[in-house]
Amino acid sequence: MSESAPETAKNTVREAQTERRVTINDLADALGLTKGTVSRALNGYTDISETTRHRVAAMAETMGYRASAQARAIRTGRAHSIGLVLNVDAGNAHKPFLTDFIDGISRAVSAENWTLTVATAISETDEMATYRRLLDEKKVDGFILPRTRIVDPRVDLLLRANMPFVLYGRTGEMEGCASVDVAGELAMRHAVELLSGLGHRKIGYVGGGAVYNYAPLRLEGFLDGMRRCGLAVDPDLITSGAMTPDEGHALAMRMLTRDAPPTAIVAALDQAALGVCAAAQACGLDVGRDLSVIGYDGIPEGAYARPPLTTFAVDRRAAGSALAGMLLARIRGTRAEDLRQLLEAQLVLRGSHGPPAGDSAALAARIEAATPATA
Amino acid sequence: MSESAPETAKNTVREAQTERRVTINDLADALGLTKGTVSRALNGYTDISETTRHRVAAMAETMGYRASAQARAIRTGRAHSIGLVLNVDAGNAHKPFLTDFIDGISRAVSAENWTLTVATAISETDEMATYRRLLDEKKVDGFILPRTRIVDPRVDLLLRANMPFVLYGRTGEMEGCASVDVAGELAMRHAVELLSGLGHRKIGYVGGGAVYNYAPLRLEGFLDGMRRCGLAVDPDLITSGAMTPDEGHALAMRMLTRDAPPTAIVAALDQAALGVCAAAQACGLDVGRDLSVIGYDGIPEGAYARPPLTTFAVDRRAAGSALAGMLLARIRGTRAEDLRQLLEAQLVLRGSHGPPAGDSAALAARIEAATPATA
DNA sequence: TGCGTCACCGAAACCGGTTTCGGCAACAGG
DNA sequence: CCTGTTGCCGAAACCGGTTTCGGTGACGCA
Known part of the structure; x- marks a missing residue:
């Protein structure tokens, strides 16, 4: 109508x-x-x-x-995007690092009108398949590899495929690898030196996951610190494999219920350090006085723990930005060997460390008294 | 040779x-x-x-x-990727939600061999430009819009461009919008009911950023709770604009130094709640006894705070997965009106709440005594 | 005036796929 | 035996760009 x-x-x-x-x-x-x-x-x-x-x-x-990005990509071969594959296999161990990290990466690539492509893998085999998929589908022009392992199959895959990548962390065979890493070994050494300077002589170590490249490095840094400070290393006080508070708790508990407990414990991860603190408190100890604890990572929980955790904070946003910048350079032709950067973690002095309240024997007595006899 | x-x-x-x-x-x-x-x-x-x-x-x-993803995309128009634009304009206010959220999204899309494309904007205008860029370049097939505002220009842009999207949160005009949200208003109401049940009668409220859609909803939920419990609302105890611990601290301080301070405070955000706790402690109060505090979000710091924060935890991973699933459905043709989901936050009872130790007047006296006179 | 240069642009191939259209052989039905 | 389907595949257009290759007109110079 x-x-x-x-x-x-x-x-x-x-x-x-x-x-x-x-x-x-x-x-x-x-x-x-x-x-x-x-x-x-x-x-x-x-x-x-x-x-x-x-x-x-x-x-x-x-x-x-x-x-159109794809119409262009089909001819030029450039997708103008970089890839990040998350592996959720290892529980939520990747958790603390993700937020700022992604923010740093995304900010850096967005500044050049590139994008970040994120995919998730739910197992180790799925992880490799995911890399292969992104690679074959040409969805990305390069990868950032988080959580490097000592021998890392991803490196082989990408080298063979001639696909640019940058490691967050280092790996066993660095040939052809660009990388950004935070010198955890330095932090561990400094932690020992700090504690030694305060008077500690028996210091324990709680290490992280063994397959990861940082594990031996941080342990070596710890041992190096002990050596430099002229402190004896008690093999029973060197532990590893703690990536969660619970695991840290368990390892610390074993150390503390020995005849000669440490008066300080250095942890390779804040998550583990938080568990160490809990274990000490379960033993009736006052963390920061009876037992000193120093962590590494700088997770937000640490600031709110009681006592607040003394730690070495890594600037994950800066690391992410650096990685992204390097990857872009790598994609544009810079040699991998010219793209290596080692950042330093920053010591954050809070409340979980202090001079020893007594020696190891005195501590053992206190723990004995506070702990309900197990047998 | x-x-x-x-x-x-x-x-x-x-x-x-x-x-x-x-x-x-x-x-x-x-x-x-x-x-x-x-x-x-x-x-x-x-x-x-x-x-x-x-x-x-x-x-x-x-x-x-x-x-090749792009060769295919050029003909089919499908990039097989969904977009997420991060706006770092509002400081690090987006921080707590990101990790699990991205994980949830990425997991859901990866399961169908899609990817997540992340870009970062550094201001509000940059944000719109970023959406437009991803849209024009055809880099993504749809968007997830985090942090919805009451009137949200992104919605206009995407509706006009006929680009599928799903809101994380709700917005003023929902026509044509699919969405996933957590019913914060319900949580706020339950917080009041919980506190009222414990005997509290003077309850304060610390709200979040005013431009965001959740702000009026949560406030309304709080007021609804007060009404249902037959409690009087003191306008001076209704505040808003706290998205960081410092801001929460400031607002709480003002409430606590009044003649008639509240015996309990509900905060729309954990970040603010943490500041509220700090303010209470600065006034010499024992949080959980002298003052009850209940937050919302379930950030990890809350579990380590002293006392550990009672809060309503939202499952951000589940939200992310739901959003991604809906977006894929939307892209494949489901009507927006058929894609709406309201999740519930889960109450996590920890140590920052309890029955009131006394009435408002008694509390005022204690605070008066503990606070150094300012004039 | 004739010729070689140079600046500038059109035509067409190409990238790696998807999709439409038409043709051929086999087979069924009349 | 002829015709009409049907099953199956080749040929070619197409998507939206980039890149190579030539060609044309203006100009300089002998």
Whole structure:
């Protein structure tokens, strides 16, 4: 009926224009040029006059043209995205590091109009398959490899496929590998030196997951510190494999219920350190006085623990940004060997450390008294 | 010279094969078919005989063929990726939610061989530009919109561009919007009911950022609880704008130094609640006894705070997975109106709440005594 | 005037897939 | 035996860009 009013106001608003994407052909038509010329004008080829270059740029602006990432990628081979594969296999052990890390990466790549492509793997085999998929599908131009292991199959895969990557951490065979890492070994050494300076002589160590590359490094740093300070290393006080509070709790408990307990414990991970503190408190100890604890990572929980945890904080956002920047450089041709960076963790002095309240024997007596006899 | 030994073992290992990607043409050649036929065989067209379909699948398997995501995307229009834009404008207020959230999303999309594309914006205008860029470049097939605001320009943009999206949170005008949200208003109401049941009659409220959609909802939930419990609402005890511990601290301090301080405070965010606890402690109060505090979010710091924070925990991983699943459904054609989900936060009873130790007047006296007179 | 340069742009191939269209052989039905 | 389906596949267009290759007109110079 209302043929005379084919579109009501409502219709105009609703159906509006479907806003079809404007392609390079539309642009070329509007300009009376061929799409090849338009493409070259937009990409800074020298055989285009300054005049038409400006005409094209202006028209592109007003028409809101932006090249399709995939149409471009198919010819240039560049997806303008970097990949990050999360492996949730190892429980939530990756948790504390993720937020700032992703933020750092994403910020760095977004600044150059690239994107970050995230995929999740739920097992080790799935992890490799995921890398292969992203690689074969050409979804990314390079990878950031978190949580490097001592011998890391991902490195083989990517080297063989000639796909750029940067390690967050180091690995056994570094040939062809760019990397950013935080010098955990230095932090561990400094932790010992700090404690030694306060008067501690019996210091225990709670290490992290053995397959990860940082584990031997941090242990070595700890031992190095002991050596430099002239302290004896009690093999029974060197433990490893704690990546959660519970695991840290268990290892610390074993140390503390020995005849000669340590007066200080250094943990390779804050998560473990938190468990160490809990164990000490379960033994009736006052953390920071009876037992000193120093962690590593700088997770937010540490600041709210009682006492607040003294730790070495790593700037994960900075690490992420550095990694992203390096990866872009790597993709653009810089040699892997020229892309290695070692950051330092920052000591955050809080309340879980202090001078020893007594020697190991005195501590043993206190623990004995507080702990309900197990047999 | 050594023409007779053109490649040493080293060379063989090093230069190996460059491992050129195997394309659909390679596959077609190897099979003696045309690429069109191969494509149809792989994509389940019915006009391909079962025999050749199997031949193609087998050969694809052995040759390790996988279709290029972009070459496919250019024709089908599907990038097989969903977008998430992080806005770091609002400081690190987004922090607590990110890790599990991304994990949940990524896990859900990875299960279908899609990916998550992350970009970061550093301001509000940059944010809109980033959405537009991802949209124009066709990098993603849909968006998850975190931190919805009451009036949200992103919704307009995406509706107009006809690009699927799902809100994490709700917004003022929900037409055409799919969404997942956690019913914060319910939690706030339950918090009041819990406190009222313990005997509290003067309860304060510390709200979050006003522009966000959850702010009025949670406040309304709080007021609803007060109403249902027959408690009087003191306007001076209703505050808002706290998204950090410091801001929570400031607001709580103002409430506590009034003539008639509350015996309990409900906070819309754990971050703020943590500040409330600190303020109470600065006033010489024992949180959990002298003042009850209940938060919302379930951030990890809360578990380590002293006393550990009673809160309503939201399962961000589940929310992320739900969002991703819905977005995929939306992209595949489900109506937005059929994609709405309201989750519930889970009450985590810890140590920051309890029955009131006395009435408001008694509390005021204690605070007066503990606080150094300011004038 | 004739010829070589150079600046600038059009035409077309190409990237790696998907999708449409048409043709051929085999087979069934009349 | 002829025709009409049907099953199956080849050929070619197409998606939206990039890049190579030539060709044209203006200009300089002999």
